[in-house]
Amino acid sequence: xxxxxxxxxxxxxxxxxxxxxxxxxxxLATDTDLREVEGTDSIKxxxxxxxxxxxxxxELEDDDVFGVSTIADVAGVVRKALDG
Amino acid sequence: xxTLEHPTNQHYDLDPRIFGLFLGESRKYSSGWFDxxxxxxxxxxxxxxxxxxxxxxxxPGSRVLDIGSGWGALVxxxxxxxxxxxxxxxxxxxxxxxxxxxxxELELADRVRVITSPFEDATxxxxxxxxVTALGSVVHMPDLQAVFAKARGLLRRDGRxxxxxxxxxxxxxxxxxxxxxxxxxxxxxxFGNGELRPLSELVAAAEDVxxxxxxxxxxxxxxxxxxxxxxxxxRTGAAxxxxxxxxxAAQLEHYLDVSNAGWGYTTKHYALVLRNAR
Numbered sequence: 001x002x003x004x005x006x007x008x009x010x011x012x013x014x015x016x017x018x019x020x021x022x023x024x025x026x027x028l029a030t031d032t033d034l035r036e037v038e039g040t041d042s043i044k045x046x047x048x049x050x051x052x053x054x055x056x057x058x059e060l061e062d063d064d065v066f067g068v069s070t071i072a073d074v075a076g077v078v079r080k081a082l083d084g
Numbered sequence: 085x086x087t088l089e090h091p092t093n094q095h096y097d098l099d100p101r102i103f104g105l106f107l108g109e110s111r112k113y114s115s116g117w118f119d120x121x122x123x124x125x126x127x128x129x130x131x132x133x134x135x136x137x138x139x140x141x142x143x144p145g146s147r148v149l150d151i152g153s154g155w156g157a158l159v160x161x162x163x164x165x166x167x168x169x170x171x172x173x174x175x176x177x178x179x180x181x182x183x184x185x186x187x188x189e190l191e192l193a194d195r196v197r198v199i200t201s202p203f204e205d206a207t208x209x210x211x212x213x214x215x216v217t218a219l220g221s222v223v224h225m226p227d228l229q230a231v232f233a234k235a236r237g238l239l240r241r242d243g244r245x246x247x248x249x250x251x252x253x254x255x256x257x258x259x260x261x262x263x264x265x266x267x268x269x270x271x272x273x274x275f276g277n278g279e280l281r282p283l284s285e286l287v288a289a290a291e292d293v294x295x296x297x298x299x300x301x302x303x304x305x306x307x308x309x310x311x312x313x314x315x316x317x318x319r320t321g322a323a324x325x326x327x328x329x330x331x332x333a334a335q336l337e338h339y340l341d342v343s344n345a346g347w348g349y350t351t352k353h354y355a356l357v358l359r360n361a362r
Contacts, residue, residue, distance in 0.1 A: 043345045050349070065349060066260060 106317040112157030115307040140215035152221020156183030248355040295358035
């Protein structure tokens with residue numbers, strides 16, 4: 001499988017975040033802190049990570065799972081996992 | 085202290101009808117066993133109880149103690165299907181009344197006995213047992229080593245103990261999550277004094293009291309599937325649940341959601357078979 005380029009990963013991550021956190025994708029900047037989005041909690045962020053792991057068939061490191069805070073962070077660790 | 089005064093967790097002393105509405109016919113409040121994932125909840129729970137019976141090698145006439153016997157699913161199954169002589173122990177008085185009634189209805193009263201007490205304090209327990217089981221109950225007991233030592237003391241030589249428990253995934257996860265909102269919510273509203281530990285602590289406590297560790301099983305996926313089915317029952321039975329206790333459906337759904345989101349990330353569910361042997 002060819003590795004998707006960074007922008008594609010970011011767009012897909014943004015779409016998944018929008019769906020799981022139930023906010024319009026247009027309101028999500030790549031530097032939005034996911035835990036600061038209204039109505040979000042740590043459980044929703046965890047569910048989001050689980051969804052992204054399934055989407056890309058990767059397992060992120062614990063420090064990444066619990067350390068990411070923005071869409072750009074998530075896209076970055078997904079890219080790292082796909083490259084690995 | 086009278087049996088009415090045991091400081092059990094409020095959650096388990098809720099109206100038994102609530103549990104009947106989402107746990108299925110057995111009211112078994114622990115993981116099922118899904119060979120395919122397509123089984124119904126009741127099938128998976130019966131299969132699980134047969135798996136436990138096999139793991140502790142019971143036969144007709146075997147004498148068993150079930151610690152944290154709840155609404156008696158395993159007690160009644162071991163007595164009714166496997167012909168065992170079973171004592172259950174639980175601090176929740178309502179649970180004993182329910183199990184004794186079911187035992188009479190099933191004509192198992194001569195093989196089933198239920199004690200209302202915390203296990204740690206109980207003095208009138210049977211000894212020389214063939215098996216002890218504890219499905220999701222040691223999480224409520226702060227001194228794990230004392231619990232294992234006491235259980236081992238009740239077993240005959242070569243008798244087995246089955247313990248299943250939700251665990252933190254490892255020590256680092258425990259350090260990170262022992263004091264966050266989701267964990268606090270579960271502890272406060274459900275567990276009372278619940279203490280999740282990593283598997284390594286269960287193993288260490290079992291070793292330290294002299295058990296041999298015969299089997300370790302990862303039941304995480306089975307529990308995930310079980311909770312999916314409980315959640316489905318809460319959603320379809322929400323009106324009936326709220327009629328018994330207004331607001332309970334939303335609280336249960338949140339609890340089950342939090343639990344299922346964490347499997348594999350923060351939590352695991354393991355079973356251990358411990359043997360009283362060298």
